[in-house]
Amino acid sequence: xxxxxxxxxxxxxxxxxxxxxxxxxxxxxxxxxxxxxxxxxxxxxxxxxxxxxxxxxxxxxxxxxxxxxxxxxxxxxxxxxxxxxxxxxxxxxxxxxxxxxxxxxxxxxxx
Numbered sequence: 844x845x846x847x848x849x850x851x852x853x854x855x856x857x858x859x860x861x862x863x864x865x866x867x868x869x870x871x872x873x874x875x876x877x878x879x880x881x882x883x884x885x886x887x888x889x890x891x892x893x894x895x896x897x898x899x900x901x902x903x904x905x906x907x908x909x910x911x912x913x914x915x916x917x918x919x920x921x922x923x924x925x926x927x928x929x930x931x932x933x934x935x936x937x938x939x940x941x942x943x944x945x946x947x948x949x950x951x952x953x954x
Contacts, residue, residue: 854940859884859915884912
């Protein structure tokens, strides 16, 4: 179960990086980039938990998700040139993250 948790946190980080990169492409400031990264990373899981009636939502029970999301902001700003070169890789990880979160969501819903 710890592997699934680690994959979940990694997927959250990848989605946060994706959101922050999109925000920096649109010339958002730090606060706007943090909000876009937060919504991108935990928005889907929050909506899923609310729709299935599981409250409090997952990231409110485990603050490691917020730590991961807000660690994406300095990562992106300090290493933006490296991340932009790896954009296709980030897109690959984003796609993998969507698949993993789909499986985790179905598993959580059935449970």
